[in-house]
Amino acid sequence: MTATPRSTESTAVMGTPVKLAFARGSTTWTLGCTTAPAPRARVRTITAGDRVALEKEIAIAKTRFGLPADARVQRGDEAGRDAFWLHRWLSARDVENVVVESSSIEVNRRARRAKTDRLDVGKLLALLLRWLGGERNVWSVIHIPSAEAAAQRQLTREIDTVREDRKRVRNRIQGVWATHGVRLPLTDGFVDQLATAQTGDGRPLPAAFRARLAHEWAHLEAIETRLGTLTAARDEHIATGTDRVATVARQLCTLRAVAETSAAVFSAELFGTRTFSNGRHLGARLGLVPVPYRSDQAVRDQGISKAGRAELRRMWVPMAWGWRRWQPNSALSPWFQRRFGAAGGRSTRIGIVALARTLAIALWRYVEHGVIPEGATLKA
Numbered sequence: 001m002t003a004t005p006r007s008t009e010s011t012a013v014m015g016t017p018v019k020l021a022f023a024r025g026s027t028t029w030t031l032g033c034t035t036a037p038a039p040r041a042r043v044r045t046i047t048a049g050d051r052v053a054l055e056k057e058i059a060i061a062k063t064r065f066g067l068p069a070d071a072r073v074q075r076g077d078e079a080g081r082d083a084f085w086l087h088r089w090l091s092a093r094d095v096e097n098v099v100v101e102s103s104s105i106e107v108n109r110r111a112r113r114a115k116t117d118r119l120d121v122g123k124l125l126a127l128l129l130r131w132l133g134g135e136r137n138v139w140s141v142i143h144i145p146s147a148e149a150a151a152q153r154q155l156t157r158e159i160d161t162v163r164e165d166r167k168r169v170r171n172r173i174q175g176v177w178a179t180h181g182v183r184l185p186l187t188d189g190f191v192d193q194l195a196t197a198q199t200g201d202g203r204p205l206p207a208a209f210r211a212r213l214a215h216e217w218a219h220l221e222a223i224e225t226r227l228g229t230l231t232a233a234r235d236e237h238i239a240t241g242t243d244r245v246a247t248v249a250r251q252l253c254t255l256r257a258v259a260e261t262s263a264a265v266f267s268a269e270l271f272g273t274r275t276f277s278n279g280r281h282l283g284a285r286l287g288l289v290p291v292p293y294r295s296d297q298a299v300r301d302q303g304i305s306k307a308g309r310a311e312l313r314r315m316w317v318p319m320a321w322g323w324r325r326w327q328p329n330s331a332l333s334p335w336f337q338r339r340f341g342a343a344g345g346r347s348t349r350i351g352i353v354a355l356a357r358t359l360a361i362a363l364w365r366y367v368e369h370g371v372i373p374e375g376a377t378l379k380a
Contacts, residue, residue, distance in 0.1 A: 017072035018061055019132070020095075021124035023117040024048065024081055032121035033061035037129055043118055049082065051089065076128030078102045079142055087144050097144075098131065104140035149273035152245045155234055156268045160311060162227045169220045176213060180205060190217050234264050245272035248367050255366070256377050257326035262315055269312060271367045279361035286312055288357040304353060313356075320356040331374035332358060 016035045023030040029048050034041040042061055046053040062071050074096045077083060087097045105127065107113065130138045145153075170186065177183065181200020184193050191214050197205040238249045238260055245264075248271045252263035267273075276282045283289045287307035293300040306313070324333050332355060340351025362373040372378070 016065075016067065017074045017096075018058070018065065018067065019125055019128055020058065020061075020073055020075040021121050021128060022075070022077045022086075023120040023124070024077075024083075024086075025117070026081065028117075029054075030117035030121050031057055032118075032125050033058075033065075034125055034129075035065050035067075037126070039065075041122055041125055043121055045117075055093075072096065074098075074128070074132060076100065076124050076131065078105060078124070084144055084150070088147060098128065099142055099144055101140040101142050106138070143274065145273060152243070152273055153268045155230065155237070156265045159227065159230045159234065160265075162223060162230060166220065166223045166227065169216055169223060173213060173216050173220070176209060176216075180209065186220070235260055238264060243272075248272040251367060252363065254378050255327075255363075255373075256379055257319070257322045258363075262319055265312070265315055266363070269309065271364060276364060279364070282360055282364050283357045286316060286357070286360060288313065288316070288353060288360070316356040316360055317352060320352050320359055323355070323359055327373075327376050330376045332362065 019034050021032045023032075025048060027048050028045050029050075030043060030045050031054070032041045032043045042064060044057050046057060058073060059069065062069060073090075073094075075090060076098045077086075077100070079099050079102055083099055087099055091097055105123070127138050173186065182197050182205060184190060184197060194205065194210045194213055197210070199205060237246050238253065241247070241249075245267045249260070249263040249267040252258045252266060252271075253260060270282070270285070274285075276285070280289070284305070285308050287305045287310075289305050291302040291305050293302050323330070324336060327333060335358075336351055336355045340347045340354075359373075365371045366373060
């Protein structure tokens, strides 16, 4: 008897969607296609960013699995390089996309584990099949902003980047000073003072260092000019803009303790471009929710989750301190004082995070439903 070779690609039931997973690199993409857990996945490699080859491989996979050309395609992928634009492009072609957080993907916990693009694709396909089967906790699906929402966030993010650049240049200048014991104010006339600057041991500052400091100062002035232009554009957008981001920022600015900088960031990153179903959803997005660890007799405090953008948390906590100062008659300020203020120390640091989370929820309700935080004062 002659054995019949078994095909690696079986014929799928009509109406079965094609499951697709990617392992994306800078030069190549590895694609994996299957229809069910049993058949062996069809794995192919294409050039990174080759959309024509991608569409061709999807069409070939449908043919090999015995599906019609209009069969559904369900894709699972991890966030990272090319993830967002690829999600939008495939969604426009009726591909059902799921983009997940990379850190939520299950991995083998052994010290040494095999890792290749082919193995990664197989793992993503297995997790996608489990997720489609109803196992929603298998990974964490992330929100993909629309192209319009992503564009509306660029102004505040550019301002944040320019401020970081300014801090780095100032630190470089002060680092050069520290090596020679020079102390000069970073004000107008800085370059003129370099000519007569002396080191800590009384010697003239070497010419090479004077030249470098002059170049760094020119760089710092260019950054300051750029920052001023961006800040003026942001304030003008808040004052006269008609889109939702500007409207929400103006509404937040009506509350004491909320200024243009925080209002613009909160509107662009949260309230003006996203929707939240409840306060827990918002708290999880900010990463300000506690993460319990209780197993048998082992109980450990792991702090907050710190999920999402760290820049938002760095703004919410100072906002909570400012709220205590500028809104002393609101319900949140006495609540904080009763729960955490008297103990001081570590209790205060824990309590300010809780206040930041509660304040974020209160401002969300103010934006969505017009409910002013209890006892809060509006600006004149």
